[in-house]
Amino acid sequence: MSVLPQSFDDSKPIYIQVRERLEDMIVKGQLEEGEQAPSTTQLSKFYKINHITVGKGVNQLVDEGVLFKKRGIGMFVSDGAKEKLLENRKKTFVAEYIHPLLVEAEKLGITKEELSNMLKQEKGSE
Template sequence: MSKLLDHDKPIYMQIREKIEDQIVNDQLKEGEQAPSTNQLVTFYKINHATVSKGVNQLVEEGILFKKRGIGMFVAEGAKKKLIQKRKDAFVDDYIVGLVHEAEKLGISEREIVEFIQKIKGSEQA
């Protein structure tokens, strides 16, 4: 886990996203114990309430679950839920605007695909 936190985004959201990233990247697998609130407080040197807010959101969404007296664990299906949520956000944040702008400029779907392939090809070189 990177210790660097971005000052432009609420800290509880960053904590939440770091845990989500660990799940999506298979650093935390379903059924495994997630870092405790106390571990996160110590690691990031931040307020307990801030960490709890981010972790509790993940519990409310069914990404993490609590075992009383033991800790937090990654729920079954958490990775799949997170990937779908991020795909939906990707469409909303990037694709919708791209399609609207392409329509304004008269860019065809084929041309968009070619642009993407060109960019992906140049990144692999």
Template sequence: MQFEFDQTEPIYQQIADQLEDMIFTGLLKEGEQAPSTTQLSQELHINPATVLKGMRQLVDRGLLEKHRGLGMFVAAGAQAKIVETRKDAFYENYIKSLLEEAGKLGITEEHLIELIKRGYQDGNIKG
């Protein structure tokens, strides 16, 4: 399991984000046990409380479940929750600003749809 850290966010947030990515990409599958707090803290040389804080975020979001005495497991439906959350964020972070800029440029809905279709046809989007 590979984690990479930078200086832009707190480490606990980076742990939560990277575990979420592992669930999203299927590296951690639903029903599968997540790495333990102890295991991660030893491998990454960070405080166990820091790891636990990141993992608690995923528990609070319903992506991980605690099984007393066994550890944390990826919750059923976790990947679908992540997809929905990311779709909402995509709308908020990209689509709204795209529509705002299109409005400033006088691009109609029909023209914008044509531009998006052209992007798919040009092979810019895998989908």
């Protein structure tokens, strides 16, 4: 679990940040489909937070089918979890970034071509 940052910020509830960190591990391939995920006990000790807080974030992933539980063994990454997470994140990306970008571009009179060139220029400057 050393790939996870240990600190949290105040921007959102801790259980959501725990959930997002597990999602990140799946999306980045650090946790593969079928692989055992860290237990709530391991996560609560690692982050030094209440196991109920960790459980709330983990249980959301179980409810969504990203993780599944094997009784007495632990939690595992579901088949198709990475694709499901990528699809959800792309939808969120459009709603949170692309749509507001297009609205602001329209207010500023930026054409599609100008916007495309700006994106290409920014991507190239990395």
